[in-house]
Every structure is written in C-alpha cells, then in structure tokens.
Amino acid sequence: xxxxxxxxAAFVDDVLLPLEPLVxxxxxxxxxxxxxxxxxxxxxxxxxxxxxxxxxxxxxxxxAEFAEVSxxxxxxxxxxYACNVQAPDVGNMELLLAHGSAEQQARFLRPLAAxxxxxxxxxxxxxxxxxxxxxxxxxxxxxxxxxxxNGRKWFATSAEGASFCVVLAVTTPGAAKPHQRASMFIxxxxxxxxxxxxxxxxxxxxxxxxxxxxxxxxxxxxxPASAMIGAEGAGFLLAQERLGPGxxxxxxxxxxxxxxxxxxxxxxxxxxxTAPGEPLAYKQVVRHWIAESRAETEAARLFVRDTVAKLxxxxxxxxxxxISMIKYxxxxxxxxxxxxxxxxxxxxxxxxxxxxxxxxxxxxxARIYDGPDEVHKDAVAxxxxxxxxxxxx
Ligand SMILES: Cc1cc2nc3c(=O)[nH]c(=O)nc-3n(C[C@H](O)[C@H](O)[C@H](O)COP(=O)(O)OP(=O)(O)OC[C@H]3O[C@@H](n4cnc5c(N)ncnc54)[C@H](O)[C@@H]3O)c2cc1C
Numbered sequence: 191x192x193x194x195x196x197x198x199a200a201f202v203d204d205v206l207l208p209l210e211p212l213v214x215x216x217x218x219x220x221x222x223x224x225x226x227x228x229x230x231x232x233x234x235x236x237x238x239x240x241x242x243x244x245x246x247x248x249x250x251x252x253x254a255e256f257a258e259v260s261x262x263x264x265x266x267x268x269x270x271y272a273c274n275v276q277a278p279d280v281g282n283m284e285l286l287l288a289h290g291s292a293e294q295q296a297r298f299l300r301p302l303a304a305x306x307x308x309x310x311x312x313x314x315x316x317x318x319x320x321x322x323x324x325x326x327x328x329x330x331x332x333x334x335x336x337x338x339x340n341g342r343k344w345f346a347t348s349a350e351g352a353s354f355c356v357v358l359a360v361t362t363p364g365a366a367k368p369h370q371r372a373s374m375f376i377x378x379x380x381x382x383x384x385x386x387x388x389x390x391x392x393x394x395x396x397x398x399x400x401x402x403x404x405x406x407x408x409x410x411x412x413x414p415a416s417a418m419i420g421a422e423g424a425g426f427l428l429a430q431e432r433l434g435p436g437x438x439x440x441x442x443x444x445x446x447x448x449x450x451x452x453x454x455x456x457x458x459x460x461x462x463x464t465a466p467g468e469p470l471a472y473k474q475v476v477r478h479w480i481a482e483s484r485a486e487t488e489a490a491r492l493f494v495r496d497t498v499a500k501l502x503x504x505x506x507x508x509x510x511x512x513i514s515m516i517k518y519x520x521x522x523x524x525x526x527x528x529x530x531x532x533x534x535x536x537x538x539x540x541x542x543x544x545x546x547x548x549x550x551x552x553x554x555x556a557r558i559y560d561g562p563d564e565v566h567k568d569a570v571a572x573x574x575x576x577x578x579x580x581x582x583x
Pocket of ligand 1: 312314319568
C-alpha cells in the first residue's frame, strides 16, 4: 500500500500539478483533451478507479485505503477526476455496483467505470428544502410497463454532458412512512421529456461540463420499469446509503485540500519578504497559522480514519454520528486553513495562480451539500441527548 500511495503522490506531482494552471485559467470543457491525457496516464500507471473491483477495471481498494488515496488526490482540484473517482460519478458507481441490475450494470456502470461517459444525481428541488430529502415534489407514475416522471431538480452537479441522471421521484405518495415514498430511477439524458434547463452559476462561475451544476426538468419523461434501481419505495434509503461513503470521500478530499494549502502557505511564507531578509515565515502570527493548521488537519485526518474504521466494523447506521461529525468538523477545519493560506499570500492568493481562490469559492459548498452543518449537528445532538432520556415505558 505504501508503494501505491507513493505512486499516487508521484502522479499528482509529475502530471497533475503542472496541468493545474491551465485548468484553473479555463472552463473545464476548454481543457478536456489535456485532462483526458492525464486520465490516460492514470490508467497507464495503474491508478484508475481505486474504489471499483477488478471486474470493472478498478483496484478493489477497501475504504480505509481509498480514503488515503483521496487525501493525496485532493491536493489538486483535478485529482479525483483524473482517476475517475470524482463526485457525483463515484457515488453513482458505488450505487450501481451494490444495487444495479445486471442490465443496469452493463449499460450504465461499465461505461462509467471506463470513463467513457459521465453521470449526475438529481435529488434536490428548487421548491422544497433539500435538507429534508423525504419531502419531494417530483413524481413518477406507473403507466403500463413504464414510469412517467414529472418535476424539477436543481444543483445536479456535472449535469452538462452527463449521459444519465439518477433521479429520486415520489412513487407512493400515501406511504405510511415518509422515507418510503420515493424510488430511484436511471434516466438517460436523451430521454424525451428530460431537459437541462440551465447551468446554475455558483460563486461567480457559470460552470461547464463536469464542473457544472444543472437545473433539470422532467416533463412526462417516460422510462421503462427496468430503470428503477432497487425496490419501489427504497429511494431514500438508497440515497442515504450512497451519501454515507460519499461524505467520507469528501472529507478525505478536503484533508488533501488542507495539506496542499499548508504546503503553499509554507513555501510562500519562506519566499515572500516584507523587507530585505525578512520573510513572512519569521512573523509569529504566520508561524502560529502554520502550526494551528497542521494540528487541526491532523486531528481531522485521524477523526476521518477512525470513522472509516468504525464504518467498516459496524456498518453505516451504527457509525451515523461519526459520519455526521466529520461532515461538519472537516469543512470547518478546511475553511480555517484555506483562510490562513489565502491571508499569507495577500493579493496573490486571490488570483488563480494557485488553487486557493478556486477552493475558497467552491469548497464553501462543503458546509451545505450532502447535508448542511446544522442538520448533521442537530442529528448528533438528538442521538447524544437520547442517551440521557429515561426509557419509554
Ligand atoms: C455546489 C453544490 C453542489 C450540489 N450538488 C448536488 C447534486 O449533485 N445533486 C443534488 O441532488 N443536490 C446537490 N446539491 C444540493 C444540496 O444537496 C442542497 O443544497 C442541500 O441539501 C441543502 O438543501 P437546500 O439548498 O434546499 O437548503 P435548505 O434545505 O433550504 O436549507 C437552507 C438552510 O437552512 C438551514 N437548515 C435546514 N434544515 C435545518 C434544520 N433541520 N435545522 C437547522 N437548520 C436547518 C441550514 O443552514 C441550510 O443551509 C448541491 C449543492 C451545492 C451548493
């Protein structure tokens, strides 16, 4: 494993970091061929799809090892994409691997695993609080051998250019339990009635291709019964199952962001002088920022590793508090570390000469997607307080 991690690190240093300035300066679609070349190199070096089994061209890494890889790839905004472990595809791959039918795996998972197509995930809706994903307006109504989907989704990351969308729609409005109302469907994006209405601008960027966030409309969008993933009414549970490991992947990626920010902060602090012979690194405040950032990043890394160990030992449900805790703890560390790194760089930090400004803008969403901080904190507090309540009699 140590050797493999060293190979991932060398790939980032030798191939991805030199490509980074180009990617930061252009829309994703304008540098697609250069990024594809990097993807070819990832394959050539045996680094492709670490999360997938060998039968799907991957390295069959257990989650603990994949988490370490994720921290290395997280050091650059293109790391995960280069190795085909980028959200939302990684979550869709894991979902189809665990719950896809043989036909769904052959038609959708296989080309996704090979990097021939991309996908997106449509759960959040403009008219309903995304924080409460059992409350959806989009419906799927059975009509003979088909399901007819109507509704609107937004913030579907990577929707532009995606070949299919995994969609959550209400199939049993009268279900006894709210989390049994929805089912999950695969909707090919060339299905009549499916439309990408627009790319939503996020933090000043319209986004393109993989880096887009789409608003989607479904108008009498008809898919065959075989488009359903898993059982009818299981949509919410499948979405939760998809998001659990997804939160771990994100957290380790954010630790990679912290590692790189500290690296950039140290290099610049040594290079930049405020007067002849007086580098920023001599200033006590900068030294403290470096020291605090290192301590907080290491604490976050150990917390995520510990969560992965628990998740693998006892399963997602029993580890739900730890998953929630890392989901709000790690972004808070990342924000602090990025802010210090930006401050050390002065005005230069706000340019696109480093990935810091890009991360500052786009990783702010970390405190919102896959459950806003407040929702996770509320859940942890609820489960903690429950231990102090008298048993119900
Ligand atoms: C960059 C980005 C990418 C995304 N990608 C996808 C994607 O690919 N697919 C997809 O389906 N969705 C995606 N989303 C949507 C994301 O999952 C939602 O934004 C998120 O679930 C929050 O839902 P909302 O925006 O509707 O906020 P709301 O639910 O309206 O909440 C607004 C705010 O209210 C507060 N709040 C909400 N509930 C509670 C509570 N119970 N207690 C206390 N406070 C509360 C929180 O502070 C929250 O930020 C993405 C979002 C962003 C920003």
